[in-house]
Amino acid sequence: MIVPRFVLGGRGYTAPSDQLVVAGVGVGGKGESDIAAFAKTGKARIGYLCDVDTRRAAKSVQAFPQAKYYKDWREMLDKEGKNIDAVSVSTPDHNHAVVTLAAMQLGKHVYVQKPLTHDLHEARALTEAAKRYKVVTQMGNQGASNDGVRQLQEWYDAKIIGDVHTVYCWTDRPVWPQGIAWPTAKASTPAELDWDLWLGTAPYREYVDKLVPFNWRGWWDYGTGALGDMGCHLLEAPFRVLNLQYASAVQASVGSVYVDEFKRGYFPESCPPSSHVTLTFPKTNKTNGEVTVHWMDGGIQPERPDELGPNEVFGDGGNGILFVGKKGKMMASTYSADPRLLPTSRTQEVKVKQTLARVPGGANGHYGQWVEACLAGYGNKQVSSPFELAGPLTEALLMANLAIRGYDLQRPNVNGQGMTYPGRGVELLWDNNQMKVTNLDEVNRFVKREYRTGWHLG
Template structure:
């Protein structure tokens, strides 16, 4: 980790140590007194535009509006049928299909933007909003590519806007308890981390369908594709199964790791990994098919990341998906549940171990009987309502403004979410590290994945694999059309 990375990590590592009394003495000052671009007086409501308002996006709209301090000014979605519920709930909000048109038309009418689209569109929408000086809330993962995550992180500071990634567990009490336990030395110095999920629950490890379909009449397929290469619409891709295709999603790792890897990332104050290794599962699909398809995420994977910690041994960080799990710790009794069953985290230390479920819920020492005897003082700020207060955590910071006391209490600003997201996407970089090879049959492309057989060495500061050049094609993808950051 570079000195810059270390300092950033350490400063954010301590962010929750701000006392709740930091808000004491806060008083309302009229907007005309304080002024300044992007400032929102505490007496006003945050004016929000939302992009992607069906499904999870609809939940984000409800969560943000439900804080009671928001006016929904505009809604945007490429799928009218999916947007219907949100549109009906906010009849005064203007409705758009193209986020670019919405932002251009509503620039003077909004303070903030939420982004809840498929992964491949997160960065371009968020960047356009930030360049306009708008605060942004972006669903996890905050970006599709490592390069995008870095650019968004830098832009948040450059444009002085309030940012939050939608990994709500970062606002929960569980991760804060784990930080306090670790700081109190209950498990000693961490040596290994194991994290896992039962995802994917959508198709992966399959070839792209040969026959295209006519898009549903309410879906603007060209706008949905956005930055991705043009392909004909295929059945059941929308609204959910896009997660298993690299052009649009980031697989089980991108979907769940921002929830599951976040607690140990926060507890240990991690920055960029120094290396990545992987192994993946395959499926048998018939003669001349190797079971690996460059368009599709694998059905299962095991990623090993290593983090450099100056003055200490490297930390070994494991990620497993597709139902793969680590060996049960000896400290767990035979009938005790590991994590929440399908997902979880175990941090091994020199003096003990601790475990939690998705979002950092239900933290426990191992053996679990130790947990009831813990008597560690609460030193870290608790977000009101915990993970249910994640939206309000962002809204309050937007109203307070960049650099305010509320800003310092953010759970997952891009300064934290960016390095976490880059580490998550490093796993996908390893998975995708292939070379083309000679076709086995005429017009049938074949692929080798030599990057999966070696340790990929990562220069985090320069965003570059130093020992296997083909892997670097996946650090930054090329957008179609006129989309850009």
């Protein structure tokens, strides 16, 4: 007599046919914790692992010994595509888009670490692809599933602080080297690392020590700086609460380093050590006019609100979000955690009706939410950070990077003596339909970078 396994297994057993088969691309570091979180739901099976570095992948290989391992994600999708339901992407930023779009074109649901993409063009392409291929999408900014952002939204919808016209977001990142020259010391490529595959879409360079696994974030060829690391966590709340979409203008100022006592360094290949960017967003259905969003990194912070006590922590100390409305202010920490009205005594005094459903598990529930939505099928369950929200959000932080990169653009003087910096002291105007800056054409080359020969999007 044949007895179904669920009878033998008892309650809580999930049949293999009811599990989401997930392939992880980039399974060290954050990718390792991502796939572990999917598996922890009991409704996802990690069937395939892909990483260019066997050292970084070792813990995931040990945790999922039945998963088949590949170094090249293209080979994995070619050979195993029919066996895969969904793909988790946690590579360095410069390879996010090519892996993600390839998976979507095969009809696979996708979970992509923040930032969604490296370039503005890529972000728009993935936003449109999500609608075209009708797959479940989620960006890995887990704060989007936190209770905090929903509390902020309920306060705002209840008009507790009035119409918001200004928002400040700040971070103490970077915590990796930025504003430096490309290393000149030669280093041997580790035997476990396929350097050519790691480079992927980026221009070819010889391997340099300590770039992998973390310090790539500070180089424009691979990373997106502090904005790419923390922007999706901090800007998500203003986007959701105010229904922001695409910025219309952006301006920036950046910090610099000194190479000696009298000379500032000029290192355009590297993200700057600090920056302050101002983004202008058009009026939305939840604001009475334009919204100005200030981004600050490298330890720069906005002026403390008068309503905040002298010994009260601003944000969470190193990071934070501040909404300035016509009737009051509210703030939160990283991942929209610990939302507070100002003065903070109002947080417990003001009561508003809960109108928004919470995600079970909050930020940690971000993973299970995606798994459940994938199993339910496209359009049947909500996720917190689908590409329709994550795409425009990513475009905003990449527009901020556009202004940062424009700040360091050099142009020879008309007399041939010295250089000028045409991106400094100007506001870049953005044509959203054409996806181009209309008043400084030199920065448009950063909207869509040229991939290395042999690599393409789609």
